[in-house]
Amino acid sequence: MDRVRGPDGSSGHAVPVPHESPARREAFDSMRADAAGRNRVQVKDLYTAELLARGLEVLPEILLDAEVMLLTGDYPRVAKVLGRALAGIAKLLAGGMDRPSR
DSSP states (O other): OEEEOOTTOOOOEEEOOOOSSHHHHHHHHHHHHHHTTOOHHHHHHHHHHHHHHTTOOOOOHHHHHHHHHHHHTOHHHHHHHHHHHHHHHHHHHHHHHHSOOO
């Protein structure tokens, strides 16, 4: 896990940083400084533009929102959003197992 500094430059918290490729990590890292003093909508727009400028895929909305929340230092909300996503996946998997196989 990497250390992510808060928007005010406070000491970082150990949180997972989404970087499946060096280019995605560089885009995320470059947005850390740009996120300071901006709201989530502004950060989301800038981050999306940064990803596209680097030729990277923009993630699905829920994952993009989680990355933006990490960039803006909203860690409790990230945990809540990801928890909901995991609960939804668990429901889908549980429902899929109840169906008879063909």
